[in-house]
Amino acid sequence: MSHIYIYSPSSAVRDKAAFRRGVRRLQQLGHEVEIDPSALDHHMRFAGDDATRLAAIGRAAASGADIALISRGGYGLTRLLPDLPYKAIARSIERGTQWVGLSDFTALQLATLAKTGAITWAGPALGEDFGVAGTPDDIMEACFDDLVQGHGEGAGWRLPVSDGKAFGPDYRLKIDKAPLWGGNLSLLGSLVGTPWLPNIRKGVLFLEDVGEHPYRLERELTQLLHAGILDQQRAIFLGAFNKFTPVAGYDRGFGLASMVEWLRSKTRTPIFTGLPFGHVPTKVLLPVGAEVEVLVEGRDALIVWD
Incomplete structure (x- = not known):
């Protein structure tokens, strides 16, 4: 069982039903899911104002989780690039936290790579992938499980x-x-x-x-x-x-x-x-x-x- 930390660094979560389905799906797969306190915040089109989302990223870095998984993409991370806690993110990766996401998450990934050389993972988001109505894609889930188990090659x-x-x-x-x-x-x-x-x-x-x-x-x-x-x-x-x-x-x-x-x-x-x-x-x-x-x-x- 892995510890997965869910946070929202970009746009506000619009589809809360998909969010809840995604959490349940990860729990059904045997994972311990921790949800950031501001994961469902809404400020204009963002998941909280800039300070709120920066604090969420900081909590993800300090969580000690095996996986830090975004709730969704959208827009907002480019606003935060000058102030991202790059050293904290890199230290969390050294300790074993895998940062996973796509879309707007690309900004955090590339900036972290440019500033620290740390490796992150382009992969699923909570709502879009694990929270779909019906059954999530089996290849996506198998690849995610490989990452969790350390078997992905x-x-x-x-x-x-x-x-x-x-x-x-x-x-x-x-x-x-x-x-x-x-x-x-x-x-x-x-x-x-x-x-x-x-x-x-x-x-x-x-x-x-x-x-x-x-x-x-x-x-x-x-x-x-x-x-x-x-x-x-x-x-x-x-x-x-x-x-x-x-x-x-x-x-x-x-x-x-x-x-x-x-x-x-x-x-x-x-x-x-x-x-x-x-x-x-x-x-x-x-x-x-x-x-x-x-x-x-x-x-x-x-x-x-x-």
Whole structure:
């Protein structure tokens, strides 16, 4: 049984039923769940004012929990970056607390990596993943259990057919050692030019986003391209980019596929799609800042860490 600390560093929890379902699900899995006193606070669109959310992060760091899990993403962490308790977060990680989340949590992850080098985990949120109506995704739960048990060693998946056509059936890429980093594209892009974006060269970059039309995604990726970030990586893995509305009669063929094709023509770094991560039920957990090995053979992709 693991001790899981639930806190809200970003937007206010809107779906309290999902919050309660998530807590019950974790308890049914045998975990001890501790809920931060301000987890359900509401100030404007945030889970409490800035001071309240900073205090919640501090309590998570001091909790001694095995897992510090966000209730949800949304928006708010970029407001806190100058004042985050980086040393306390890093010390908690040294003592064994694993910090887990996605979406807006990317800001905390990348800033913590830039300031301390500490490893956090891109993974589920309480409400979105454990609190779904019905049964949570079994792959997500299995990956989370691997983290809890200390058994997680990597993630493998089958690349889409489009990648097979783009690279060919005999394509092979092997990376022996490189830092894994990334997360939500909009959040990562917002950190460019700030002290909170890690300066990672020869890394493995993964990206996802939600609710953004492909032209907005292309604009964000073009920012990373022109900043030299994409060319500095050894590989780029794109996860889910979903829940957007195409503009019928106007896009005329412009979409995710054409965006990826265009981007591949502009950078020497290989770009792969289909990573099972993002605002989707089936998601793996990825150690942000860890050294990984990568193997791509044909349409088979594998990322392995210690």
